[in-house]
Amino acid sequence: MTARVLTRVAALLVLAVVVGYWVVATGLHSERVASLDLSSLTGDTREGEYVAHTAGCVACHTDASNGGSFLAGGVAFNTPFGTLYSPNITSDSRTGIGDWSLTEFATAMLAGVSPEGEHYYPAFPYTSYSVMSDQELVDLKAWLDTVEPVSQVTPRHDLVWPLSNRSSMLGWKALFFDPDREIQTTDRGGYLVNGPGHCAECHASRNRLGGVADRALVGNLRGPDGQSVPGITASDLRNWTQEDMELFLEVGILPDGDFSGGHMTDVIEYSTGLLTLEDRQAIARYLLSGANGS
Ligand code: HEC
Ligand code: HEC
Known part of the structure; x- marks a missing residue:
């Protein structure tokens, strides 16, 4: 140790x-x-x-x-x-x-x-x-x-x-942990990202005791297995189009043609890749809108 x-x-x-x-x-x-x-x-x-x-x-x-x-x-x-x-x-x-x-x-x-x-x-x-x-x-x-x-x-x-x-x-x-945390539920994309999709668990920064103090998706240098997780705020994603994001969430292909790796592969295989097109569109719109950290 x-x-x-x-x-x-x-x-x-x-x-x-x-x-x-x-x-x-x-x-x-x-x-x-x-x-x-x-x-x-x-x-x-x-x-x-x-x-x-x-x-x-x-x-x-x-x-x-x-x-x-x-x-x-x-x-x-x-x-x-x-x-x-x-x-x-x-x-x-x-x-x-x-x-x-x-x-x-x-x-x-x-x-x-x-x-x-x-x-x-x-x-x-x-x-x-x-x-x-x-x-x-x-x-x-x-x-x-x-x-x-x-x-x-x-x-x-x-x-x-x-x-x-x-x-x-x-x-x-x-x-x-705030068991009575409340989030916007009218925006389907925001709901999926901040609720069940639990994107912040990997994409938000954690303090030294492993707590997520702020759920903005600014990235985490020491994510699961010590691997770094990129930020996915609107400014991190400024070169992405809505279509880029929809395709990424479906099959894991990045705008430059590379494939995503690490833990994101599982997220795509078992979660975002299995969602309806409407839900992927909603997540993409939400991420690119800057509503969660710009
Ligand atoms: C990131 C990984 C991860 C995801 C995603 C996840 N779980 Fe788990 N789950 C765990 C781990 C690790 C534990 C053990 C926690 C502990 O022992 O304190 C656990 C514990 C549980 C338990 C307690 C079981 C028991 O025997 O006490 C239930 C129920 C459960 N998960 C259901 C679910 C359901 C339903 C989902 C999807 C909505 C889910 N989990 C998603 C990792 C995960
Ligand atoms: C278990 C951890 C984990 C979870 C949960 C997770 N991600 Fe990721 N994500 C990663 C990692 C790790 C990478 C970097 C993969 C790589 O290095 O190729 C990544 C990459 C990405 C990228 C590409 C960013 C870039 O610039 O390359 C996007 C977009 C993304 N994730 C969106 C999401 C969304 C949306 C959610 C929630 C639905 C989510 N992620 C949930 C770990 C996670």
């Missing part, structure tokens, strides 16, 4: 303790989750599959490069703090999420809290999903319920202490 990582961990520990007290005193509260009532809604499995495309669930929960089963998890995420593994989210009731209620599922998605009341790490982008609509969550759950159950135990995370303790996430969440 480098001194830099140790310093960060020490800083996080101190913060976790300080913020921990504050959180215990004030409570980390989501108004939305507290008053959640999904009982009157009916899920549509086809819509749910489409919602999964808008959110890229399959890319992170299917270990495709190692021949893993659909949504059975096991994808490794390497971070400066250790390795996390995505869980099995098939309908298997023992090793997957088959016996979760709709409310338990929605609470995980909106507040990053498990049925046991434990806090998830933000490698699971609930920080972006928290704005998803009730109907989207109900549809998503209906679709997940139809996914073939696969019995596969999720590997344990291998994280440095104190992050290995999930309670440390309470401090992180108190600092960097």
Whole structure:
């Protein structure tokens, strides 16, 4: 471990303790989750599959490069703090999420809290999903319920202490997670980018504790796996036309004819490339309009 990582961990520990007290005193509260009532809604499995495309669930929960089963998890995420593994989210009731209620599922998605009341790490982008609509969550759950159950135990995370303790996430969440974040929902492109599409998780800059303080898409020199992620504000994209962007989001080809690489390949394969033309057009318009950082 480098001194830099140790310093960060020490800083996080101190913060976790300080913020921990504050959180215990004030409570980390989501108004939305507290008053959640999904009982009157009916899920549509086809819509749910489409919602999964808008959110890229399959890319992170299917270990495709190692021949893993659909949504059975096991994808490794390497971070400066250790390795996390995505869980099995098939309908298997023992090793997957088959016996979760709709409310338990929605609470995980909106507040990053498990049925046991434990806090998830933000490698699971609930920080972006928290704005998803009730109907989207109900549809998503209906679709997940139809996914073939696969019995596969999720590997344990291998994280440095104190992050290995999930309670440390309470401090992180108190600092960097607003469960009641509100976004414009009238602009479909902006909604997809800032909500389910979770573009900011990679394209916004993060502070030393891994928090996204400002969701402007200015790029991140140290993105996933330590790779740099380019800025995609309107000025970064000044040489792109609307058509360039639509084509890029569909097949990953850049205006100069090169293909995009790294993590963006997965985003295109499992998310933007599977969306309707209208949705890709809306995302392209939003990015080029300068509404999210110019
Ligand atoms: C960027 C990668 C990534 C994406 C995209 C992603 N997840 Fe996850 N997900 C994870 C990781 C990593 C965890 C484990 C978090 C932890 O253990 O704290 C997780 C945890 C979960 C859990 C908790 C499961 C359990 O057993 O406790 C559920 C449910 C879930 N994800 C569903 C989804 C759904 C539905 C989508 C799409 C809307 C999605 N995820 C998209 C990485 C991702
Ligand atoms: C898991 C991380 C990740 C997510 C999520 C992500 N991107 Fe990317 N994106 C990247 C990386 C990495 C690159 C650079 C790829 C390369 O080096 O070829 C990139 C490149 C791009 C580019 C090309 C920029 C350029 O100048 O070359 C665009 C446009 C883009 N992403 C748009 C988006 C949009 C829109 C979203 C949300 C729907 C999104 N990305 C979500 C990681 C991500």
